[in-house]
Amino acid sequence: MDELVIQKLGPLSDEEMVLNMGPQHPSTHGVIRFVVKGDGEVIKVALPVVGYLHRAIEKIGEIVTFPGFMPYTDRADYLAAMFANEGYALAVEKLMGLEAPPRAQYCRAISCELNRIASHLISVGTMGQDIGALTPFVHALRERETLNDLIEELCGARLTYHYHRIGGVAFDVPDGWAEKTLRFLDRFERILDEYDRLLTWNEIYVKRLADLGVIPAEMAIDYGLVGPNLRASGVDWDLRRDLPYGCYRDFQFQVPVGKGWVGKVGDCFDRYYVRILEMRESVKIVRQALEKLPAGETMHPKIPKKVKPPAGEAWARVESARGEMGYYVTADGVSEKAQRVRIRTGSYLAMGVVEPLSRGMMIADLVALIASLDVVAPEIDR
């Protein structure tokens, strides 16, 4: 489908229909709106309208104290709250010039990778649901429930974790938790094989996603795409490997890159399948981390009650489930509050690519495209 189809319609395509997709629509993944201009089923252009979920989280960062902002970061990306926690913690730690103890770093890596699996499960499941396969979504949620149970045991929360703190993590790994996690991972790897049989290689599913919404590597870089969306386009870039933070130097893992498994490199299927492969890699990382988990503190001993970093600015970034998540934090050295907090998120960048890709798509394709970009509304607007 391309411009040609619209041209062929000739005089019939004079009148265009404006279709309002969202903010309340089953498959916009939150409160996002798309103004779809098109001719019947064929879309001429879909313009994303963001901002419905803006909660001024960055401004709140200037009003509350440094540790007090941590729970708000959970809300920046509620499906992958661990990463949002970690990015902020790393930024403030950089300002204070300290590093979390090794055990805390391992706890961070374990919790983050489990959270990455949980987030990708949602992404993969909703992708299936948007294409019309309702069952894989519930299977994905079933596995995510087990993950939520594990994370709840670790930090007491199932969605907004508030687990990473400035200088470490809130709680140590409980007794017997490592064994439970390993048991889950054993089961989960088999479940991933089942997803492949149930959904990934389903003929209809492949036909729907192959060669759809192709983002070439240069375009992905131009639009600033990050994370799985960038890697699916064939750009081999992962912060965990290329600019390692925390303890990621200690782990052996592959970075899955889109190969055009069923069509062109960077199509919707590649973005879906890269996430499936990333879950496998996360399983590997969690296994290694649990094996190597060092003894020691989980909190830096020199964190004062009142966090007052010296004057300066810091930029920290982590490889979130939705790609690079960056925190820019400045302190004036006097106040307990940040002078400016800025969060750079992957979903917002991904929204930019919808408009050029939507030209000539059909309505059903737009739904698949949005799902494949794995956008989360609160992360777009913050």
Place this chain on the structure above:
Amino acid sequence: MQTAADQLIRSLFHQDPGSWPWTQLVYLAFMLAAGMIMTTFAAVFSGTLSWYERRVAARMQSRIGPNRVGPAGFLVWVADALKLITKEDVIPADADPILFRMGPYFVVTGLVLTFVALPFGDRIIAADMNLGLFYILSITALVVVGIIMSAWSSNSKWSLIGGIRSAAQVISYEIPAGLAVMVPVLLAGSLSTQGIIRAQGGPAGGSFFEIGGWPWNWFLFENPMAFAAFFIFFTAALAEGNRTPFDLPEAESELVAGYNTEYSGMRFSYFFLTEWANVWVMSALGTLLFLGGWQIPGVASEAVDHSGWLVVASVLVFVVKTLALVNVVVWLRWTLPRIRVDQMMILCWKYLVPVAMGCVLLTAGWIWGESVVPVSVISGFHLAFFLVAGIVPLVLFVRQTFQNLRLVGDRVDLTNW
């Protein structure tokens, strides 16, 4: 209908209704009761199927499903129906009020009228028309009229797209469905639904394993063209019934709810009544055309005609076969993704229509061939074809199921019902 009533009364009460003075009243009561059963059947069946589908879906998705109202949640459909009937019937301000109100009635009427020619057993049929099949295929078109009417009058773009999709889909898929239906019609030499079923009873006066509704007597295993025609018919019927993978007119992830987006309350429930009852219609058609209908294995259809109890058995056979197909339809819905609207059209016009056309022509040739080739060759081929097309896929299916269970490390667990 009268002869069936006669025989039923004779075998159940050992009396001849012909000798009663009030015979006509008995017939009238019988007719009314039968008519009531036929028309109410659609509603009750779609309610029951809604419960069944939700239970199966829950089972497939590791959920529990409805389990509060009645045993195993069975009465949930009654509760749902009561809720929908008592709900406010909202008509959008900019909708066309008359067409908006009328749409659902057209849909329901188109559906219920198909039951007139649908058999439930040997001579258990409202009207055994000699053009029964033709009647069913044409009367279902009324459903599309209702859908377009309600979609257009809703004055909502989502509804409109759903309605137009539905029109395109149903009209396109009627062609392969109609062509595929021609294969059993050619084989049976009849358009009457009862006639087609009777033609699947094996040779008259054969042995126990030759007569009646054995699988090798079904049109499904009659020849390769009929086998292909069954799958074409089933695919096209799924598309006509708006079932996954062809549920485009009401694709919730794309069109919110499609043509019924603006409906609420009772009118909304009519669409779902139609959708679920349509599953029965398509499955019953599949059963009577390809799966031997009500033919009882080992019993000639003439014997069924002369025994009330065998008539009851024939109803059971028909219902069991139909429910098996219904189960497949439900199963597909919770397994497959949805195809795109252009892919749906490509599938229909580029693949199903030519193949179905070829099936019809080849079947005509086949019938001519059967009159030339010796009978032993034909029956040998039948046996071989039954083994290849019937037994081998079944074995492969069971093997794959157990292989999948082993790979996930799951076990068969039926305690959750």
